[in-house]
Amino acid sequence: MNPFQETTERLRRVSQAHVLVGAENLEAPALSRFLNQINSLPLEELAGMLTQTSSQKSRDLSLLSPPNVIRQDAASSMEFRAVGEQMIRRGQVAAFTVAGGQGTRLGWRGPKGTYPATVVTGKPLFRVFAEQILASERRYSVRIPWFIMTSPQNDADTRAFFADNNYFGRQKQEHVFIPQGIVPCTDADGNILLSGAGEIATNPDGHGGAIRALHSSGALQEMSARGITQLSYFQVDNPLVRVIDPIFLGAHVGAPGSSGEMSSKCVSKRNAAEKVGVLCNIPTEAGSRTTVIEYSDLPTAMAHQRDAAGELAFGAANIAVHVISVEFAMRLAASNDIQLPWHRAHKKVPCLDATGVLTHPEKPNAYKFECFIFDALPLARCSITLQTSRMEEFAPIKNAEGEDSPASSHRIQSDRNGAWLESVGVIIPRRADGSVDAKIEIGPLAALEANDLRNRSTIGSIRRGEEFVI
Numbered sequence: 146m147n148p149f150q151e152t153t154e155r156l157r158r159v160s161q162a163h164v165l166v167g168a169e170n171l172e173a174p175a176l177s178r179f180l181n182q183i184n185s186l187p188l189e190e191l192a193g194m195l196t197q198t199s200s201q202k203s204r205d206l207s208l209l210s211p212p213n214v215i216r217q218d219a220a221s222s223m224e225f226r227a228v229g230e231q232m233i234r235r236g237q238v239a240a241f242t243v244a245g246g247q248g249t250r251l252g253w254r255g256p257k258g259t260y261p262a263t264v265v266t267g268k269p270l271f272r273v274f275a276e277q278i279l280a281s282e283r284r285y286s287v288r289i290p291w292f293i294m295t296s297p298q299n300d301a302d303t304r305a306f307f308a309d310n311n312y313f314g315r316q317k318q319e320h321v322f323i324p325q326g327i328v329p330c331t332d333a334d335g336n337i338l339l340s341g342a343g344e345i346a347t348n349p350d351g352h353g354g355a356i357r358a359l360h361s362s363g364a365l366q367e368m369s370a371r372g373i374t375q376l377s378y379f380q381v382d383n384p385l386v387r388v389i390d391p392i393f394l395g396a397h398v399g400a401p402g403s404s405g406e407m408s409s410k411c412v413s414k415r416n417a418a419e420k421v422g423v424l425c426n427i428p429t430e431a432g433s434r435t436t437v438i439e440y441s442d443l444p445t446a447m448a449h450q451r452d453a454a455g456e457l458a459f460g461a462a463n464i465a466v467h468v469i470s471v472e473f474a475m476r477l478a479a480s481n482d483i484q485l486p487w488h489r490a491h492k493k494v495p496c497l498d499a500t501g502v503l504t505h506p507e508k509p510n511a512y513k514f515e516c517f518i519f520d521a522l523p524l525a526r527c528s529i530t531l532q533t534s535r536m537e538e539f540a541p542i543k544n545a546e547g548e549d550s551p552a553s554s555h556r557i558q559s560d561r562n563g564a565w566l567e568s569v570g571v572i573i574p575r576r577a578d579g580s581v582d583a584k585i586e587i588g589p590l591a592a593l594e595a596n597d598l599r600n601r602s603t604i605g606s607i608r609r610g611e612e613f614v615i
């Protein structure tokens with residue numbers, strides 16, 4: 146059989162033979178690209194994805210309880226920091242960014258990590274993270290490898306951006322780019338959609354594709370051979386994330402009750418209605434496990450429930466910052482758990498209609514399938530959640546405007562940077578609502594935390610509306 150016949154046969158076996166109708170009219174190179182694309186897709190998994198996501202049983206959410214949140218105090222922070230710093234110095238920690246998303250809400254033309262994110266100089270997100278890693282490498286006299294999950298769609302652009310920027314002053318060999326898997330989009334009946342003649346409509350398989358991508362690329366083996374035991378996992382869209390946080394790393398391995406497999410950071414929900422997933426505990430056959438409940442699934446009464454201290458009982462907002470042990474990832478990779486549950490979302494996907502004409506739907510017409518990394522949490526025996534401050538560590542850029550936009554991120558960045566300078570005696574202008582009335586940027590090479598600014602009190606004061614950079 147030739148490749149065309151083989152692919153036809155494979156599609157027929159999974160009841161998707163319509164994909165190749167008319168393909169014989171394609172020029173040879175286009176046909177060959179099309180066959181390669183089809184054969185790179187997990188077609189045999191599609192039926193399972195469809196049944197799993199359409200028959201997903203809702204969990205009994207009445208059994209949820211608040212998670213084991215660790216609140217930082219001076220004594221425990223010092224203890225955790227010592228443990229974490231030792232791991233970093235020993236070269237046991239790698240950074241891991243998931244950067245394979247499509248970033249459709251932001252609408253930026255390139256990979257999201259190339260987006261100019263900082264308040265005054267507009268440093269791209271990748272540079273912000275690179276400088277943090279570089280500062281940590283200098284502080285702890287160690288090389289810190291950086292694993293970056295891309296998608297087949299943005300891998301080449303991402304690599305080119307790093308090369309064009311000379312790896313932001315870091316060693317080229319300390320960067321590992323790992324393209325994640327992709328999956329086809331389907332219509333409501335499960336038929337694969339075409340985005341053009343000779344091209345299937347696809348999307349990356351979600352940040353939950355990370356474990357499989359780390360495994361199949363050989364990255365987990367590489368880490369293990371190099372003595373790396375912990376991955377500092379973060380998303381590409383948060384310029385305030387602490388890329389290498391000794392306190393979180395120390396809590397992950399050293400906090401009472403942690404199995405050191407997978408830990409999370411959380412911030413307090415702003416209010417009961419905030420649209421953010423929350424960390425909770427849920428009983429399972431294996432005992433109580435940590436999980437994330439999406440805002441749309443959390444019953445309203447539970448979202449408003451308060452604890453004895455008057456705080457939201459289910460108020461531990463997930464900010465998608467985790468530490469994942471390499472051993473835990475390897476255990477998942479060696480079992481069926483490498484495939485985290487599929488979720489499907491109803492979206493607008495431009496595609497060819499039955500007559501072969503490209504349509505741009507006005508209403509959702511297609512299903513996209515994705516896995517979420519937080520679905521690995523219940524697979525960890527005892528997972529801890531470290532509470533942190535939203536202003537200190539969370540200023541995501543997801544939307545072009547409004548909440549979680551560049552504008553809202555800039556305000557939080559200036560508030561955090563102003564607070565850092567204030568803590569060493571600099572006078573900062575504030576508005577009536579308490580926010581900082583200046584644009585203040587602090588580069589990671591100048592300070593990784595407020596304490597690094599203790600020699601900067603000579604700055605004196607910052608003027609209202611001033612643009613200030615160190």
Ligand code: UTP
Pocket residue numbers: 243244245246247248249250251257294325348349350351352379380381382515543
């Ligand atoms: P989001 O859920 O914000 O999705 O990703 P997105 O694709 O970036 O943006 P929209 O929804 O299209 O606007 C959260 C993080 O997970 C990564 C993203 O790059 C981001 O760091 N991600 C998401 C992946 O690495 N792969 C995916 O398939 C999806």
